Amino acid sequence: MPAPTSAPRTLYDKVFDDHVVYSGEGDTLLYIDRHLVHEVTSPQAFEGLRNAGRKVRRPDCTLVTVDHNIPTVSRKNFKSVSTFIGEVDSRAQVVALEDNVKEFGLTYFGMDDKRQGIVHIIGPEQGFTLPGTTVCCGDSHTSTHGAFGALAFGIGTSEVEHILATQTLPQAKSKNMRINVEGKLPEGVGSKDVVLHIIGVIGTAGGTGAVIEFAGSTIRELSMEARMSICNMSIEGGARAGMIAPDEITFEYLKGRPLSPREGEEWDSAVAYWKTLKTDPGAKYDIEVEIKAEDIIPTITWGTSPQDVVPINGVVPNPADFPESKRGNIVRSLEYMGLTAGTPMEQIKIDKAFFGSCTNGRIEDMRSAARVIIASEKNGGPSKVAEGVYAMIVPGSGLVKQQAEAEGLDVIFKKAGFDWREAGCSMCLGMNPDQLKPGERCASTSNRNFEGRQGAGGRTHLMSPAMVAAAALTGYFTDIRKIMGDRMSEDGGLKITSYFDYLTPVDVAALPVEPTEQTPEGKSPVKAAAAASAGLPKFNVLRGIAAPMWEANIDTDKIIPKQFLKTLLRTGLGSALFWPIRYDVKTGEELPDFVLNKEPWKHSSILVCTGANFGCGSSREHAPWALNDFGIRCILAPSFGDIFKTNCFKNGMLPIELPQADLDTLYEDASAGLELAIDLENQVVVRPEGKDPIPFTVDAFRRHCLINGLDDIGLTLEHRENIEKFEEKRTTVWPWLDGVGYAKKGQKVVAVPLKKNVKKTDW
Known part of the structure; x- marks a missing residue:
């Protein structure tokens, strides 16, 4: 057999x-x-x-x-x-x-x-x-x-x-x-x-x-x-x-x-x-x-989510063309981006161009941008960054920078008016001095176009390195097929080098060998590590006011912007929770209409969101830290970003996924300022005034850890x-x-x- x-x-x-x-x-x-x-x-x-x-x-x-x-x-x-x-x-x-x-x-x-x-x-x-x-x-x-x-x-x-x-x-x-x-x-x-x-x-x-x-x-x-x-x-x-x-x-x-x-x-x-x-x-x-592949042409984002894409020869979409359930988000995106439905994308003017990030900060990306500059000049097009536009190029590493300089790419960029920078994340997320000002529009090679991603009030449009170079030269979003013409497949005469040219050889056999570190008992590091769990607050029954929210795709940048990530602590972030929609980005004053700025929701411990994909975006654990610090220990939504959901569990918080109908019901309770109770032991949301409870399910192991306040490291060391x-x-x-x-x-x-x-x- x-x-x-x-x-x-x-x-x-x-x-x-x-x-x-x-x-x-x-x-x-x-x-x-x-x-x-x-x-x-x-x-x-x-x-x-x-x-x-x-x-x-x-x-x-x-x-x-x-x-x-x-x-x-x-x-x-x-x-x-x-x-x-x-x-x-x-x-x-x-x-x-x-x-x-x-x-x-x-x-x-x-x-x-x-x-x-x-x-x-x-x-x-x-x-x-x-x-x-x-x-x-x-x-x-x-x-x-x-x-x-x-x-x-x-x-x-x-x-x-x-x-x-x-x-x-x-x-x-x-x-x-x-x-x-x-x-x-x-x-x-x-x-x-x-x-x-x-x-x-x-x-x-x-x-x-x-x-x-x-x-x-x-x-x-x-x-x-x-x-x-x-x-x-x-x-x-x-x-x-x-x-x-x-x-x-x-x-x-x-x-x-x-x-x-x-x-x-x-x-x-x-x-x-x-x-x-x-x-x-x-x-x-x-x-x-x-x-x-034949269906793809040069693509650009128009809104505040990476899914808000349109071909470069397309127009700004009309909210009326979307299902009613999505129109609210579309309207908000257009308002934030300062765009009018029906406007051709190639008629939209930019203020800044950013080239870099972990998405497009490599040597091939830089070569593609340089070829656009060379082709534009040869075709009689612009050879300099457009008047009124600031354009920066940030290599992804010191070795990329060194290689680009050896190939003369930096000379091409600087001659065209680009600012040639040192390696780093730079304006991709604007945690450093490289940021957009409120209202500035940026052609960007980065990966996210969330509200305020590159600077509070900044407007980000994602595109390829070649498209960013073209936009920088013309001052508008531009189809590179037009600016490069019949030179699309030319290499631009660039000098191509190898990464290995920038490494100095050394014989590993000559490297010193240090003794392996041992604990006094001769045990491995993990055996010598403390096995006791640091512990988390137990989660049994949570009673409190629930705050209602309706938006879909509430991302981690919206929950806690990058300017608040420069902390050495896990605490103290509650006051910055939902900063971009809770405060006026120019004055820092509370927006009176935002739910967490109003009574009784100022004291919420539960959040009910009817929009899907809550917590999408970054892996930053600062998002659940901010919610927790504010006092919110449970979020109910149709779905969550995977990493955010995991981070909640790691901090003793409970993310609950519910059907839309149940969330709509709880949203009404929350909007009325009523108190809810999250009974994790029995896996039900207890509603006020004798209303029917709503059941939910949580992974059995996660439920066990939350109820008993167990942390993962202590469990793993077993x-x-x-x-x-x-x-x-x-x-x-x-x-x-x-x-x-x-x-x-x-x-x-x-x-x-x-x-x-x-x-x-x-x-």
Whole structure:
């Protein structure tokens, strides 16, 4: 009788299955191969470790940099962050990070290191991101790394702490979703147009609860940098992560990078494994979407959500053309954006152009923009940034900047009037000095066009790097097919260099080997860590006033804007909750009509929202912190952003999904200022005046943890033996995932045999 064969599996299934440490009650415990850390979502995590007496379990699996709120001005006179960063809260976060990496022994790319850059650019750049790995970062755009066939997703600060302490993370299995893009892309259409088109088709909640695999002939033809741009914006489609199966294009990109497997036996073994990372024939997807490449033309956003897209030759939409349930959001978006229905997109004038971000801050992005400038001048079009427009270009890393300068791209940009900056997140989220002023309109290569995303009152339109360059030159949104004409496929005569030209070789065999750190008892770091749970407030029955809200897609930027993320604490954010809609952005005064500014809702402990996708957007745990600090411990909505929902549970808060009819009923109760009771033990919402209660369901394990006030780290440490057994297997089967010596200041590690006595922490 033939041996039974396993069921066909998707790419996501395979990577998930290869990382299961323990599967029992509650979520599956996954091992996390790669952890990226930055200054904004980590201070409270390190403080949590310190308070609990815990160490970082695997320093060799963590890479740290600064990016979100550092200045992008010239570093010519840089001496230290203490003297260079003027903004007090930003400086405090960066100084805290530098102190933390020293205390916990982590690899750090600081502002004086040419490898510093945006986390999602330096990871792939260094070969830290590899196929088949699990990758996490306290940033929602961690989905970028899925372009390599990695399972990569954003996390909140509590989960950052969890990975630092245990190198694992409890995770529920997501649904499988495939977006198949077939055909040849028309001229002038790039990866940013592809992903904006996709989000326009599926909506910002289309991928909720799912991991998207991007497939098809169109995707297979893309470069790694183009694939990264597409996976980067998976989160804007509501997905937990985005993935693309690795292939020869992937392997060629990774070969020889500092943290890639060593050439020779190790490289061959890695590639042999990577080639198995593709969906099996016959594997089933829960959701499938088909896209024709020929249907995509240069695309731009018009509203305040990434799903608000229109072709560049289209017009501003009319609210009357949408279902009645969506018109309120459309009207609000148009009012905020200062647009009139029916206006051709190419007649809309801009004030600023921003080029950068983890979506489009790579060398290929810069080359595409430079080609537009060259073609425009050759065709007799504008060769300078339009009068009255400020345009800035921010490389994604120090190495991207160095490569662009070697290719002469900076000369092209500066000659045309662009401001050439240093590496960082910059105006993408405006936590740094690079911001829009109220009412300013920006052509942007970033990933989000939420209200106030690039500055309070600022108006953001998302588009490709080429489209941003064209808009900067003309002063209006412009179809690059018009500005480039028959030069669309020309390379512009650019000098193309290699990333490897900017790494100084060093022999890893000559690197010093330090002894493996042991505790007095000879135990591993996790065995020596405190097993006791820090604990959370218990959630049994919550009684209180419920505040009514109706908007859909209430994003984390709206819940707590970026200017309030510069904190080292988890508390004190309640006064800033819903800042963009609770206060006048110009005067800071309360808006009297906003529900939380009125009695009795000023004292709400429950929030009833009838709009779907509450908490979409960023992974910032500051959103639930702000709600909690205000006093709101329970949110009821039709659906939630995946990361926000998880972050709520991590903070002892209860997100409840209910059918629309039940929410409409509770909305009426809340609008009347009535008190509700959330009975978690019996899983019912108790209504006032003897009205019928409304039942709800919550994951049994999450319910158990909330009722008993249990935190995840304490629970995970009960499985320390499973973690150690998994690590033994990992070192045997995938040895290239252990740290093997990391040279400093951008040196290239030469391919040599791995020394037997090199320890995991030696990089």
